[in-house]
Every structure is written in C-alpha cells, then in structure tokens.
C-alpha cells in the first residue's frame with residue numbers, strides 16, 4: 407500500500423469517527439457534507455482546500471446552487487467537474503491528501519476515484535474518492551408544447567377548479583364551480599386522455615372558490631365551497647362514487663375570497679382557512695371530529711385580503727399561512743403554532759393588486775419561496791424564503807397581459823418548479839421556466855382555444871408523468887384541458 411492510499415485509509419477512519427460522533431451527539435457541524443448515508447465532517451471552511459483557495463481566487467459553488475443540476479444540499483458540499491463534463495457533489499478536502507490525476511489520460515490510479523479538473527488545488531486535476539461524491543445528473547429540459555387542448559362545456563361563469571379521485575377509480579377527476587347557475591360540475595377522468603361530464607350538483611348562491619379535503623376521515627374526498635351570494639361556506643361530503651351531499655353551511659357574514667385546507671392543529675382532521683375579505687381577516691375553522699361543528703379563530707390581515715397559500719415556511723413541520731392583500735399591496739405571513747393558533751401577521755410589500763400566490767421551492771435550497779401575481783402591475787414578484795418565515799423580493803417577472811391565477815409545477819421535466827399564469831384579457835397562458843439560481847425565462851405564450859382564461863390548476867391527467875393544465879374560461883362557459891406534450 408503506498409503513502410497516498412494509507413492517507414485515504416486514515417481519512418476514512420476519521421470520517422467514520424466523525425459520523426459516529428455526529429450521530430451520538432445528534433448535532434451536525436456546519437462544516438458537514440452529507441452524501442447518501444455519510445455525513446462527512448470537516449473543519450476546513452477557512453483553510454485552503456480543494457473547493458476554496460482565496461489566494462488564487464478559487465471558490466467552487468455549493469451544491470445547493472441551482473446553477474447546476476446537482477441535488478440540493480443543505481450542508482457544505484461543492485460542485486466538482488470531471489473531464490467528461492460530469493458534475494459531482496462532494497466535500498472540500500485538504501489538497502495534500504488527494505492523489506493527483508494523470509493529466510494526459512485524466513485517470514486516477516484506482517477506479518474508486520474520479521479525476522476532477524476544477525479543484526482549487528495545484529495542480530487542479532485531483533482524484534476524489536467516489537464514496538464521498540454524488541453524481542449530479544444531467545437534466546435536459548424538454549421543449550414546451552401543450553397539445554391537444556380539449557374543451558368541455560361548463561355551467562355559467564365557471565370560476566375555479568379542483569382535482570382529485572372523486573369516484574375511486576385511481577384517475578384524477580375535476581370539479582368546477584359555476585357561479586352564475588349555482589352549481590358545481592364533476593368531470594370524470596376516463597383514463598384515456600378524455601373526460602366525461604359525470605354530474606352537475608346544485609349549490610348555494612354563487613359558488614366561487616373550492617378546495618378538497620377529507621373532513622370526516624372516511625378516506626373519500628370532500629369539498630368546501632365559498633358562496634358569494636350569502637357569504638357562507640358549504641361543506642359537501644363525498645361518498646367515493648362521485649356523489650356529494652351537503653353536510654353543513656357556515657355563515658360567515660362577510661364577503662369571502664380564497665379558501666385552503668390543512669391540518670392546523672395536528673389532530674389528523676382537515677381544517678379550513680378562509681379569506682374573509684369583507685372583514686380584513688382570515689378565518690380558521692378547526693374540525694372537531696364531528697365535522698359539522700367547528701371553532702373559528704380570526705386572524706387580522708392588511709387591507710382587502712384576497713388569495714391564500716399554505717406551506718411550512720420555517721421548517722418546524724407546522725403549516726403556515728400566507729395571504730395577499732389587494733388593498734395594501736402586501737402579503738401577510740402567519741406562522742402556525744401547531745394547535746390551531748398562529749402568530750400575528752408579518753407583512754412584506756409586493757406589486758400592485760396581488761391577486762394570487764403560489765408557494766414552492768424555486769431555488770432548490772429546501773426553503774419555500776413565493777410567486778405573487780400582481781394584477782395591477784402586470785408582474786409576478788418572486789420572493790425568496792430564508793427558512794425562518796422571512797421573505798425577500800428577488801425578481802419581478804414582466805407580463806404582457808393582466809395576470810390572474812397562478813400554478814407552480816415542473817412543466818419542462820427538469821425538476822425545477824416553473825410557473826404558469828392565466829391572463830384575463832387575452833387568449834393565452836403565460837409560462838415562466840425556472841432556469842435555476844432563482845432566475846426564470848422570459849414570458850412564453852401558450853395559446854388557449856378560448857379567450858379570457860381565468861382559473862388554473864395543474865395535474866397529470868393522462869398518466870404520462872407530465873404536468874397538464876386545466877383552465878376555466880368564464881366568459882365562454884367552458885373548461886380547457888391542455889395536455890403537456892413537451893418534446894424531449
């Protein structure tokens with residue numbers, strides 16, 4: 407065994423010791439690179455090493471930087487490149503213990519190491535043990551295309567749509583609200599890329615927003631609907647065969663807007679958060695197990711709250727709430743306490759008339775970010791989350807029309823979360839592709855077959871692992887299903 411191999415052995419021992427130490431103390435040092443089952447501890451952040459040398463101005467990117475296709479890493483791992491242009495995520499390591507590659511063959515003496523060309527060592531070509539590294543996959547986005555577009559009749563003034571398997575056939579069905587004829591309509595997914603209108607169900611006056619939950623824990627999807635006509639919320643229980651029966655109606659007494667479902671008090675039951683636009687507040691209804699009664703908590707917002715989003719913004723495994731306020735051009739953040747209570751709002755300014763919001767990790771740093779649609783400014787504000795519940799505006803995406811509804815989903819199969827937005831004064835949807843590092847492409851236009859697309863949801867409706875879109879066309883009284891046929 408030569409000198410270099412000996413040193414590897416010592417280092418391996420060292421890092422097994424570190425793993426053991428970390429597991430025992432369950433305290434991971436900030437200088438840790440987690441790869442697979444290994445926590446590779448190292449204390450190199452200020453010293454010269456394979457990923458850092460201030461005197462030569464050499465600093466490798468961290469794997470969490472989305473400029474690469476590397477899997478996100480919350481720990482200190484770096485992006486290395488090999489001669490065949492593969493990228494690898496691995497820790498920094500003292501140069502003196504690393505084998506140097508053969509610079510004509512770019513090979514390492516052992517096939518358990520890979521030759522890296524971009525290190526901060528001198529010479530740069532060094533060998534990294536494969537056991538430390540994760541190969542970063544090369545991901546090539548597909549070419550965006552939505553065909554066919556299938557259009558189905560809706561009722562009068564269709565508003566918003568939800569998806570779910572409502573008839574227990576393992577296919578993703580649709581339900582929409584028809585505001586002007588006081589109905590909801592269920593479209594059964596036939597499983598062959600088509601839908602059939604299965605049922606139209608009467609509701610209370612002017613149903614608008616709709617959300618899905620299981621409020622009685624019978625494993626069948628239920629619906630919650632806001633009724634603009636009488637300022638109430640209806641709870642309809644599903645029977646798993648595509649039938650829905652009205653269970654109860656909560657009269658709120660103020661103009662309502664968006665609605666969301668989550669388990670806010672960790673009792674395994676679906677609770678409801680509704681935007682009480684007419685009272686500058688959110689109402690949180692906690693299901694109490696009998697489902698037809700509930701305790702209500704009121705959270706004050708800024709002026710004229712409109713859209714709601716849920717997510718764990720501060721990494722405590724509890725659901726938090728974000729609301730857009732169209733009267734004050736802000737968003738309000740409420741951090742969940744896990745018992746159905748929330749902190750008072752903290753607010754962040756956005757663009758003019760923020761009408762909708764999407765919650766997703768756009769920067770692949772394991773922290774939720776926000777995309778806020780500003781109807782008045784014709785922009786989308788991207789706000790980067792810091793993992794504590796703080797959000798900072800990083801980018802404003804410019805739009806050519808007046809945006810309304812937004813969804814966040816990977817549309818071009820590159821594992822990055824893209825955005826699609828309906829435009830209320832056009833006949834197209836706008837798509838912004840996530841390019842990594844928190845940046846997005848310029849607006850891409852996707853023509854719809856009908857003007858004034860309004861509500862928008864995303865889902866895989868033909869089981870091809872690509873994200874399709876469903877749009878409600880509220881002037882034309884139709885819905886359109888845009889099948890994603892992105893070309894590899």
Ligand SMILES: *[C@@H]1O[C@H](CO)[C@@H](O)[C@H](O)[C@H]1NC(C)=O
Nearest residue numbers: 435436437438450451452482
């Ligand atoms: C690691 O932690 C130490 C002490 O808490 C801190 O001084 C140092 O900046 C941290 N390094 C990184 C890279 O976060």
Ligand SMILES: *[C@@H]1O[C@H](CO)[C@@H](O)[C@H](O)[C@H]1NC(C)=O
Nearest residue numbers: 467468470471472473474843
């Ligand atoms: C990610 O990389 C880009 C370009 O490579 C750089 O501008 C940006 O500052 C990096 N971000 C982080 C968080 O390191």
Ligand SMILES: *[C@@H]1O[C@H](CO)[C@@H](O)[C@H](O)[C@H]1NC(C)=O
Nearest residue numbers: 474487488489490491492493
């Ligand atoms: C390697 O990747 C770099 C940067 O992505 C690119 O400019 C270069 O053309 C690639 N080389 C090969 C041989 O693929």
Ligand SMILES: *[C@@H]1O[C@H](CO)[C@@H](O)[C@H](O)[C@H]1NC(C)=O
Nearest residue numbers: 507508509510511512513515
């Ligand atoms: C480097 O690789 C080339 C080609 O495989 C070989 O001819 C040469 O002997 C190697 N050099 C060393 C120092 O191993």
Ligand SMILES: *[C@@H]1O[C@H](CO)[C@@H](O)[C@H](O)[C@H]1NC(C)=O
Nearest residue numbers: 514515516517518519520536
């Ligand atoms: C590495 O080399 C050894 C001996 O040459 C061989 O048995 C083994 O299969 C090789 N491993 C890989 C992953 O190529």
Ligand SMILES: *[C@@H]1O[C@H](CO)[C@@H](O)[C@H](O)[C@H]1NC(C)=O
Nearest residue numbers: 595596597598599600601602
């Ligand atoms: C899809 O399924 C439906 C219901 O089973 C059937 O009526 C229709 O003909 C099928 N369409 C195609 C294109 O297979």
Ligand SMILES: *[C@@H]1O[C@H](CO)[C@@H](O)[C@H](O)[C@H]1NC(C)=O
Nearest residue numbers: 693694695696697699700701
């Ligand atoms: C649910 O609410 C009803 C009516 O307010 C009340 O009688 C019942 O005790 C509550 N159940 C639980 C488990 O809190």
Ligand SMILES: *[C@@H]1O[C@H](CO)[C@@H](O)[C@H](O)[C@H]1NC(C)=O
Nearest residue numbers: 702703704743745746747748
């Ligand atoms: C949660 O709110 C309820 C009702 O306002 C209150 O009785 C309870 O003390 C609160 N719990 C905490 C932990 O603040």
Ligand SMILES: *[C@@H]1O[C@H](CO)[C@@H](O)[C@H](O)[C@H]1NC(C)=O
Nearest residue numbers: 704705706707748749750751
């Ligand atoms: C939350 O807001 C209420 C009034 O809306 C106020 O009475 C209370 O002190 C606030 N709590 C905190 C912790 O700021």
Ligand SMILES: *[C@@H]1O[C@H](CO)[C@@H](O)[C@H](O)[C@H]1NC(C)=O
Nearest residue numbers: 720792793794795796797798
């Ligand atoms: C939010 O960020 C500010 C400054 O960036 C900081 O002072 C504050 O503590 C952060 N808030 C939380 C809840 O971490």
Ligand SMILES: *[C@@H]1O[C@H](CO)[C@@H](O)[C@H](O)[C@H]1NC(C)=O
Nearest residue numbers: 475477542543544545820821
């Ligand atoms: C994309 O993400 C999925 C789900 O997280 C994962 O299984 C898959 O390996 C990823 N693909 C690539 C190429 O990273």
Ligand SMILES: *[C@@H]1O[C@H](CO)[C@@H](O)[C@H](O)[C@H]1NC(C)=O
Nearest residue numbers: 557855856857858881882884
């Ligand atoms: C309504 O839909 C039909 C069929 O999809 C389409 O031909 C027509 O142009 C649409 N009308 C408007 C106003 O968009």
